[in-house]
Amino acid sequence: MELQNLIGTGIAFIGACLAVGMSCAGSGRGVGIAGEAAAGVVSEDPGKFAKTLILQLLPGTQGLYGLVIWFWAIFNMGLLSGVPQLDIGAGIAVFGACLPMAIGGYVTAVAQGRCAAAGIGIVAKRPEQASKGILMALMVEFYAILCLLASFLMIFFFTA
Structure with missing residues (x-):
């Protein structure tokens, strides 16, 4: 492999x-932010574990989205076939295509953790209103999905 491709x-x-x-x-x-809030609630009322767990898991999806983009980029770079051949321009294009998921995934996961922690506060005081806290946290998820879609499409159209 020549240096430029490397x-x-x-x-x-x-x-x-x-x-x-x-x-x-x-x-x-x-997940850690939400987990801290959930631990306090569950220590007072163990019956609220399931509802707090749902809220705690929501910020974890961004990690899965990042893994999808990693795999998609690696697949389209040709690393799985053993012969990656990207010149510097193509490498920069793939790098740029991964940035929405990198930046957006980090920012939305932290924001969603804070939102989920607030939703766990709802569960603590009014467990019957847990769905409202879940919906609030899912609003942040929408923007993580947009980041996933942006990175996915840029990698797809770049290598198509």
């Missing part, structure tokens, strides 16, 4: 790794 492939690989790494880091923070 550099291009490396740049693209960094973008793919950022997509999964930042999304998973954000998911970890978001």
